[in-house]
Amino acid sequence: MxxxxxxxxxxxxxxxxxxxxxxxxxxxxxxxxxxxxxxxxxxxxxxxxxxxxxxxxxxxxxxxxxxxxxxxxxxxxxxxxxxxxxxxxxxxxxxxxxxxxxxxxxxxxxxxxxxxxxxxxxxxxxxxxxxxxxxxxxxxxxxxxxxxxxxxxxxxxxxxxxxxxxxxxxxxxxxxxxxxxxxxxxxxxxxxxxxxxxxxxxxxxxxxxxxxxxxxxxxxxxxxxxxxxxxxxxxxxxxxxxxxxxxxxxxxxxxxxxxxxxxxxxQWRFGQTFSFTHEYEKRFPWGTISIGIISERDGLIHTCEIYSDSLYVNMINRLKENLLGQMYTGESIRKACQRTRSQVESEQEKTMIDDIQAWILAQI
Structure with a gap:
């Protein structure tokens, strides 16, 4: 006992x-x-x-x-x-x-x-x-x-x-x-x-x-x-x-x-790691998008490059800006995408952000 x-x-x-x-x-x-x-x-x-x-x-x-x-x-x-x-x-x-x-x-x-x-x-x-x-x-x-x-x-x-x-x-x-x-x-x-x-x-x-x-x-x-x-x-x-x-x-x-x-x-759970690069690409009905992320030991997104043949250039640029400096976690990615969604006007752009958010979250 x-x-x-x-x-x-x-x-x-x-x-x-x-x-x-x-x-x-x-x-x-x-x-x-x-x-x-x-x-x-x-x-x-x-x-x-x-x-x-x-x-x-x-x-x-x-x-x-x-x-x-x-x-x-x-x-x-x-x-x-x-x-x-x-x-x-x-x-x-x-x-x-x-x-x-x-x-x-x-x-x-x-x-x-x-x-x-x-x-x-x-x-x-x-x-x-x-x-x-x-x-x-x-x-x-x-x-x-x-x-x-x-x-x-x-x-x-x-x-x-x-x-x-x-x-x-x-x-x-x-x-x-x-x-x-x-x-x-x-x-x-x-x-x-x-x-x-x-x-x-x-x-x-x-x-x-x-x-x-x-x-x-x-x-x-x-x-x-x-x-x-x-x-x-x-x-x-x-x-x-x-x-x-x-x-x-x-x-x-x-x-x-x-x-x-x-x-x-x-910071301990995600940040105590080696530097790494994550690259992924996907084709959607509205176009192809490629994302390259570099994270240092602190787990933050230090470099974010987004390439796309989408016609909505401003939306892509806003997403990149909102992702930079964020912790590379699902919660932070979701917040960055939702922030971008609130900054765009057209329903097409909002749908694209929803697609991108679901895709990125599936990658991590």
Whole structure:
């Protein structure tokens, strides 16, 4: 059973901060399914970890796409589909590829202080594999650098990423229990034609939902199994009852609140990427239009060139002016198009703007 901690988390940290040599193991659950909050919580735990602490953090996210630190969201995702369906975009600090997550995923984080511990990735994987084997009779194994796979054809059910600083080492990833695979196809891997980028591409592997190996598996039971395996591995330590962190804690901890604002901010999610060029062309009944957009690291449209054989030159020029300097997101594109629509007079021009808006949004 997962028990809520009996007294405030800060008091718990202070109580054990005087213990210098003996490792203090903590098991922490998030009651939130918001990806930005959970990433912020993970960062806050990393920044406040004590020299003798070893943390297991278990969490789960509602529909979202998470990209790696150096990835280009326009290259990795169908951003307009995500926006329409309420799928959040998040950027983590660690590397790796883009992943889709929903409530069919279980996320884990192993976090240790660099002062007295070393992050043992193989031991962490053993904890996860032992949990699956002992509680669900699922026999997985390590494959490659950071994947856990199942069956003779090595179908992937878990991927990991790592982060190392002078203060802490972090190993986090996800276990796929019952993810919507159709959603993965819907939101990931856009058409990369004419999209030139220096970012990191995602490598899509064959995946398997763990419920295909055991239909009884679910997030709650899997977390309890991982907790049990973790306690068995570190049986020589007195590990307190699991702590539960809720979103209400956000307002009471300034550092956590600051991290949440960062991860939810569009500048971080869209702007922390490499420069890229997006070029596309389409022929409409009223003419052909070609658009070339260059965006720098801030995710803004720094250069916009529009070529068309349309007779409405002023409309094309106004659209170009309204797009320049805007964030390259569906919301900003829509506003720029609607601003242009309000500036033209003829119904033909308004229809053309509607066509262009729908077309551009489909590209990103």
């Amino acid at each position: 997962i028990l809520s901690f009996r007294y405030p988390l800060i008091q718990f940290i202070r109580k054990y901060s005087s213990v210098k040599n003996e490792a203090i193991h903590r098991i922490i659950y998030s009651s939130s399914t918001n990806i930005w909050f959970n990433l912020a919580t993970e960062e806050w735990l990393s920044n406040t970890i004590k020299p003798n602490e070893h943390i297991l953090f278990l969490w789960q996210n509602d529909k979202c796409v998470i990209i790696g630190r150096n990835q280009n969201p326009w290259k990795e995702c169908f951003l307009e589909r995500m926006e329409n369906d309420g799928v959040l975009l998040a950027r983590r600090r660690s590397g790796g590829g883009a992943v889709y997550q929903d409530l069919g995923n279980t996320c884990f984080t192993f976090l240790v202080s660099q002062a007295h511990h070393q992050l043992d990735k193989n031991l962490n994987s053993k904890i996860l594999l032992d949990a699956l084997h002992s509680s669900f009779n699922i026999k997985g194994h390590i494959h490659g650098r950071n994947d856990l796979v199942y069956g003779p054809d090595n179908r992937k059910f878990s991927g990991s990423a790592y982060q190392n600083t002078r203060k802490f080492a972090l190993h986090h990833g996800t276990l796929i229990t019952d993810v919507d695979t159709n959603a993965m196809k819907k939101y990931l891997n856009p058409n990369k034609e004419k999209l030139l980028s220096k970012g990191v591409d995602s490598v899509q592997a064959r995946v398997i939902n763990l419920c295909q190996a055991n239909p009884s598996i679910n997030h709650k039971d899997l977390c309890l199994a991982i907790e049990k395996s973790y306690r068995q591995i570190y049986s020589n330590n007195q590990i307190p009852s699991a702590e539960i962190l809720s979103k209400e804690i956000l307002n009471s901890i300034p550092e956590l609140n600051t991290s949440y604002k960062l991860y939810s901010d569009s």
